[in-house]
Amino acid sequence: MNASLTEPASGYPPDFPPDWREQLKRLPKAELHLHLEGSIAQEDLRALALRHGDAATARRAQSCYTYQDFSGFLQAFKTVSRLLATPEDYAFILRRLAESLRAQGVVYAELILSVGVAHWKGMDWPTIWQALENERRRITGEYGLRLAWIFDAVRQFGFEPAGRVLAEALTCRQHGPVVAFGIGGDEAAIEARVFAPLYNEAAKAGLHRTIHAGESRGPESVWEAIQELKPERIGHGIGSVQDDALMDKLAHQNIWLEVCPSSNLRTGVVPSLAGHPIRRLWEKRVPLTLASDDPAMFETTLLHELALLPGLGFSWNDLLRLLDNSFAASFLPEVEKERFRLRLAQALKSPGAAVKTL
Numbered sequence: 001m002n003a004s005l006t007e008p009a010s011g012y013p014p015d016f017p018p019d020w021r022e023q024l025k026r027l028p029k030a031e032l033h034l035h036l037e038g039s040i041a042q043e044d045l046r047a048l049a050l051r052h053g054d055a056a057t058a059r060r061a062q063s064c065y066t067y068q069d070f071s072g073f074l075q076a077f078k079t080v081s082r083l084l085a086t087p088e089d090y091a092f093i094l095r096r097l098a099e100s101l102r103a104q105g106v107v108y109a110e111l112i113l114s115v116g117v118a119h120w121k122g123m124d125w126p127t128i129w130q131a132l133e134n135e136r137r138r139i140t141g142e143y144g145l146r147l148a149w150i151f152d153a154v155r156q157f158g159f160e161p162a163g164r165v166l167a168e169a170l171t172c173r174q175h176g177p178v179v180a181f182g183i184g185g186d187e188a189a190i191e192a193r194v195f196a197p198l199y200n201e202a203a204k205a206g207l208h209r210t211i212h213a214g215e216s217r218g219p220e221s222v223w224e225a226i227q228e229l230k231p232e233r234i235g236h237g238i239g240s241v242q243d244d245a246l247m248d249k250l251a252h253q254n255i256w257l258e259v260c261p262s263s264n265l266r267t268g269v270v271p272s273l274a275g276h277p278i279r280r281l282w283e284k285r286v287p288l289t290l291a292s293d294d295p296a297m298f299e300t301t302l303l304h305e306l307a308l309l310p311g312l313g314f315s316w317n318d319l320l321r322l323l324d325n326s327f328a329a330s331f332l333p334e335v336e337k338e339r340f341r342l343r344l345a346q347a348l349k350s351p352g353a354a355v356k357t358l
């Protein structure tokens with residue numbers, strides 16, 4: 001998190017208030033692409049490892065988050081997931097993530113749960129989810145921070161395991177705010193169309209849909225995802241920048257991209273921050289929402305992602321629009337989206353006012 005990396009030589013554009021970083025922190029905002037399993041800070045990783053008698057991983061906690069490319073990142077994600085061995089472990093990391101979100105002025109978040117990985121580990125998902133749900137209720141009661149769940153399957157595991165994840169989502173949503181079904185993992189492993197029956201089933205059942213695509217692959221991956229699966233949001237989708245027709249399509253159909261610049265840098269899918277396509281996507285009016293993806297693994301936060309953007313030519317007004325987008329792109333019912341957007345508008349009118357919780 002080196003702020004000097006992003007300070008433009010000529011200073012910030014003139015519309016930036018002097019206390020813009022403080023204001024960003026104060027203003028209500030949502031985060032919509034955030035993996036619970038990728039949010040474990042190194043000290044918590046060490047604590048989890050020690051809790052399970054894994055002294056070797058406790059010693060390697062720091063190097064665990066050091067990798068050179070996308071496959072190295074997936075390997076690290078697997079190592080971390082292995083340390084989540086009990087329902088209490090999941091509740092613990094949820095509490096820690098909630099503390100971080102609260103400190104950033106996040107008032108609503110849609111958390112991605114790697115249900116596919118939990119299945120792969122042989123865990124009883126309903127028990128884990130119950131522990132998470134109990135903790136979520138406590139967090140909302142204490143902090144006023146509202147949370148919802150996205151159940152995520154692993155692409156390279158294939159159709160049947162993804163079907164099990166969808167089945168869990170359809171069951172669990174009867175007892176808590178499971179708002180969407182998604183797929184993450186290695187987008188080169190299996191064609192998106194294989195999963196079309198699951199996306200159709202999710203849509204018929206009224207579940208929202210998202211998918212990681214156009215992250216490590218180009219526009220063809222996003223085209224395939226939107227044509228075959230009809231998701232409402234795309235995780236990353238930055239490969240779309242290579243195709244004007246695709247960017248027009250995303251804009252016209254209001255398909256959101258969940259863009260996570262630090263993640264893209266750390267997994268090596270973009271060579272430098274200056275070369276990140278977010279500005280070009282923005283100029284082409286592709287609907288964007290900004291997120292941190294796996295904040296601990298990429299040493300970032302949503303606030304840090306926002307603070308990167310002035311260095312890429314974003315104005316203060318652009319940043320405020322992104323805060324508004326964070327609610328507009330959410331999977332909340334329309335009336336609740338509008339309530340949050342109004343709350344942001346009101347906070348903007350009273351610059352000194354603290355962010356109020358619900």
Ligand SMILES: [Zn+2]
Pocket residue numbers: 033035184212235293294
């Ligand atoms: Zn992700």
